[in-house]
Amino acid sequence: MNHKAVFLDRDGTLNIDPGYLGDPDKVKLFPGVAKGIAELKKNGYKIIVISNQSGITRGLITEEQVKAVNERINSILGEENNTSIDAFYYCPYHPEFDDDEKVKCRKPNPDMVLRAAEENGINLKDSFFFGDTTGDIECGKNAGCETIFVSNGSNKNELIKLHNKNIFPTFEAQNFLNACEFVLNFSGDK
Numbered sequence: 200m201n202h203k204a205v206f207l208d209r210d211g212t213l214n215i216d217p218g219y220l221g222d223p224d225k226v227k228l229f230p231g232v233a234k235g236i237a238e239l240k241k242n243g244y245k246i247i248v249i250s251n252q253s254g255i256t257r258g259l260i261t262e263e264q265v266k267a268v269n270e271r272i273n274s275i276l277g278e279e280n281n282t283s284i285d286a287f288y289y290c291p292y293h294p295e296f297d298d299d300e301k302v303k304c305r306k307p308n309p310d311m312v313l314r315a316a317e318e319n320g321i322n323l324k325d326s327f328f329f330g331d332t333t334g335d336i337e338c339g340k341n342a343g344c345e346t347i348f349v350s351n352g353s354n355k356n357e358l359i360k361l362h363n364k365n366i367f368p369t370f371e372a373q374n375f376l377n378a379c380e381f382v383l384n385f386s387g388d389k
């Protein structure tokens with residue numbers, strides 16, 4: 200358990216979120232994502248995506264489409280900065296359609312992060328969770344990670360919701376690259 204990681208939400212954090220993204224040709228990464236990931240990896244962070252994909256249980260997209268989108272993300276990262284996501288985890292379930300046992304994987308529960316940590320030898324205390332919604336920050340905190348709220352230009356209400364719940368991320372970043380810079384400068388007692 201001696202690796203450190205940056206866990207990333209996918210839609211709205213890495214890529215523009217059109218809602219239930221199933222077409223790899225529609226993948227559009229935010230500016231600075233490829234550069235930021237490359238820098239984090241150079242500094243020893245594993246990069247792991249943690250994503251709710253209830254579009255699968257809703258019948259709107261298939262697992263194959265989710266995987267094709269993930270592959271497309273990695274091919275863009277490869278083209279832009281010769282980098283890649285190390286692993287992708289997603290939860291296909293939703294409480295409207297699935298039983299409690301299945302739904303446990305959904306953020307804000309920490310289950311996917313805990314599984315990823317076990318499977319990849321990651322120390323969660325040295326790790327970060329980046330996301331664009333309240334559920335992401337709650338998930339990161341539930342897993343025992345530092346958390347970074349990433350502004351994407353259209354999620355200000357998510358930050359207001361967090362503050363109203365009296366939940367504060369470790370850092371509120373202006374954009375993805377700003378979040379990466381914070382991680383690389385993070386000192387504290389680690």
Ligand SMILES: [Mg+2]
Nearest residue numbers: 208210211331
């Ligand atoms: Mg998101």
